[in-house]
Amino acid sequence: MIYTLTTNPAIDLNVTTGTLSTDRVNRTRDAVYTPNGKGLNVSFALGHYGVDSQILGFFGGFSGDYIVREAARRCPVRPVTIDGITRVNVFVTTPEGEYKLPNAGAAVCREKQVEMLDLLREAGDLSCLVVSGSLPPGVDAGYYDELVDVVRARGAELVLDISHPHLAELVARRPLLIKPNDEEVAAIFGVDVGDEGGALAALSELHRRGAQNVLLTLGGEGAYFSDGAHVWHASAAKVKVLSTACAGDATLASFLSVWLEDRGAVERALIRAMATGANVAMSAGLGDFSLVDDLARQVEVTRLV
Numbered sequence: 624m625i626y627t628l629t630t631n632p633a634i635d636l637n638v639t640t641g642t643l644s645t646d647r648v649n650r651t652r653d654a655v656y657t658p659n660g661k662g663l664n665v666s667f668a669l670g671h672y673g674v675d676s677q678i679l680g681f682f683g684g685f686s687g688d689y690i691v692r693e694a695a696r697r698c699p700v701r702p703v704t705i706d707g708i709t710r711v712n713v714f715v716t717t718p719e720g721e722y723k724l725p726n727a728g729a730a731v732c733r734e735k736q737v738e739m740l741d742l743l744r745e746a747g748d749l750s751c752l753v754v755s756g757s758l759p760p761g762v763d764a765g766y767y768d769e770l771v772d773v774v775r776a777r778g779a780e781l782v783l784d785i786s787h788p789h790l791a792e793l794v795a796r797r798p799l800l801i802k803p804n805d806e807e808v809a810a811i812f813g814v815d816v817g818d819e820g821g822a823l824a825a826l827s828e829l830h831r832r833g834a835q836n837v838l839l840t841l842g843g844e845g846a847y848f849s850d851g852a853h854v855w856h857a858s859a860a861k862v863k864v865l866s867t868a869c870a871g872d873a874t875l876a877s878f879l880s881v882w883l884e885d886r887g888a889v890e891r892a893l894i895r896a897m898a899t900g901a902n903v904a905m906s907a908g909l910g911d912f913s914l915v916d917d918l919a920r921q922v923e924v925t926r927l928v
């Protein structure tokens with residue numbers, strides 16, 4: 624069983640407005656509230672493709688209750704309940720572009736962190752843990768090491784989609800897959816992706832440091848996947864972007880939905896990943912995935928190495 628761990632879940636509030644001005648009322652329209660957080664998005668998208676998973680996360684207050692209740696309609700949830708109020712993240716679409724306003728989130732005390740580790744130790748069917756998103760206040764980077772220890776002790780695989788600088792050390796623990804974007808690779812590993820040559824150099828650096836497989840996403844420029852022996856590039860489907868929030872999570876999940884079952888099906892996994900990510904970028908939140916098959920026809924995958 625795949626488990627997704629969202630250390631810092633959120634209700635996402637997507638709104639649209641005109642050009643923002645200071646010192647006046649900026650009325651918004653089309654407000655959409657959705658139960659989210661990166662790992663929850665992964666579980667929802669996996670579910671769309673018929674892959675079962677369980678949601679793990681720290682949840683608190685009215686917002687935490689709402690997320691758990693809504694998420695449970697789509698996927699089993701194993702919440703660790705915390706004091707404090709799970710954050711509401713705000714995404715504002717304006718004519719000039721999108722403002723992304725994530726909040727820090729509610730603090731998670733040590734007792735609750737240990738409760739989550741115990742829950743994982745006791746999850747008898749754990750085969751793969753996908754750890755996604757930021758750490759909430761009160762949780763330091765060493766917690767990632769503890770999670771890796773538990774996953775390793777259970778003989779399970781680890782997928783990391785985190786932007787914490789500690790990823791630079793965690794790759795030495797040989798995660799099955801990491802999914803950085805170009806900005807994260809530059810910030811965490813100090814490698815500039817730039818053009819194709821830069822991407823190839825970045826990928827080989829990530830493997831040298833320990834990553835087994837890398838899905839490197841570049842937004843509108845597509846993505847690279849490397850398994851250490853071969854490298855593929857997938858083009859992005861061209862769409863009218865409404866909000867890029869959740870697109871990366873859906874890209875990862877849809878890639879995993881194919882590749883975890885069949886490691887040889889990289890091309891098919893990348894086509895689904897690019898088409899799904901593009902479809903999600905067309906809507907607020909995850910949307911309904913209704914255009915994935917159409918968009919898939921636009922995606923070209925090339926093996927470079």
Ligand SMILES: O=P(O)(O)OC[C@@]1(O)O[C@H](CO)[C@@H](O)[C@@H]1O
Pocket residue numbers: 631633634635659660661664712725755756757758868869870871872
């Ligand atoms: O602060 P984090 O955990 O890095 O990101 C949280 C978040 O922005 O990521 C998702 C989109 O990827 C949203 O659903 C959520 O609000």
